[in-house]
Amino acid sequence: MEFLQQNWYWAALAAASGSWLLFDFVRNQGGQGVLSPVEATLLINREDAIVVDVRDQGEYAQGHVPNARHVPLAELARRTGELEKFKSRPLILYCASGARSASAVAQLKKAGFEKLYNLRGGLIEWEKAGQPVSRKRK
Known part of the structure; x- marks a missing residue:
């Protein structure tokens, strides 16, 4: 938990890129x-x-x-x-x-x-x- 608090921007970047990949996957599978x-x-x-x-x-x-x-x-x-x-x-x-x-x-x-x-x-x-x-x- 301490790691996430100190590196919140990396966690946010990982979450955003993962969301974008999921969105793109769903969009192309529709x-x-x-x-x-x-x-x-x-x-x-x-x-x-x-x-x-x-x-x-x-x-x-x-x-x-x-x-x-x-x-x-x-x-x-x-x-x-x-x-x-x-x-x-x-x-x-x-x-x-x-x-x-x-x-x-x-x-x-x-x-x-x-x-x-x-x-x-x-x-x-x-x-x-x-x-x-x-x-x-x-």
Whole structure:
């Protein structure tokens, strides 16, 4: 007890860092899987995951994950039916950085989709990881 009284700042730092780690762990386990580009590639190859690009048309035209379906976030609510046939398969959603796709994951979760994943860092991280980018129109 004397040690804690004399070194309270170290104990506070340990408690704060432990709390942050726990918070981060819980946040990433909340049914909203976050995948690295390598993990996403494995899911695509092993479980035939569907990749959905939720960026705007102009962003999509500049480059996208090969074979990605393009459903802009602004149209997602109206076009959810297009994804219904893939409800039993894993869906990997991405945008430029991961923020819009997190919103898309939440929308699809409300629509009853279960196997949803957000590509961490979006297309930016995908390219940094050396993964292929397509400029073909689908």
